[in-house]
Amino acid sequence: MPRTGASIPAEVTFATKPPLAMQMRQQRVDAIADGVLQEAWFGLSISEGSKGPRLYDWTAGRLPGHADHELVRSLLVRRSIEHPTERAYYLCTAPTDISPQDLAITAGQRCAIESCFDAAKQETGLDDYEVRSWHGWHRHITLSMLALVFLATVRAQAAEPTKKAGRSGAVD
Numbered sequence: 811m812p813r814t815g816a817s818i819p820a821e822v823t824f825a826t827k828p829p830l831a832m833q834m835r836q837q838r839v840d841a842i843a844d845g846v847l848q849e850a851w852f853g854l855s856i857s858e859g860s861k862g863p864r865l866y867d868w869t870a871g872r873l874p875g876h877a878d879h880e881l882v883r884s885l886l887v888r889r890s891i892e893h894p895t896e897r898a899y900y901l902c903t904a905p906t907d908i909s910p911q912d913l914a915i916t917a918g919q920r921c922a923i924e925s926c927f928d929a930a931k932q933e934t935g936l937d938d939y940e941v942r943s944w945h946g947w948h949r950h951i952t953l954s955m956l957a958l959v960f961l962a963t964v965r966a967q968a969a970e971p972t973k974k975a976g977r978s979g980a981v982d
Contacts, residue, residue: 817898839899843887856918870910
């Protein structure tokens, strides 16, 4: 599973090696994104918004260095379709065979995960612990998340439409 961190500011710099260059140089992420060819961008909706699918243009590229044979560092860029200058940048660490689409999908799940943690903090006291040991902390977090799953299940069942009575009068 790829790991995408929080979005990073445009001022962050990375060492890059421009095409046909002999040496690497430091370059800001917004400058890296400015140099991406139009053909490298792809449209993808990663979630549903209140007004329908949230569609963005995405691109990703590997960053030099990080000599791990199983993981690579990549820069993922999301830009608004209506306002192409509005962009978000993500630093990702993922397996070497990961596609840019998979990186974008993973970055899009971040909002749903944050919403889940916010609900757990508000509804089940995820962040209201006063423990002195790892075991106590682990028990509190486990019970808090279990309570959240229970509440979500009850909520989902309550939201289901009621089943209509059949000809025999029994509920199906």
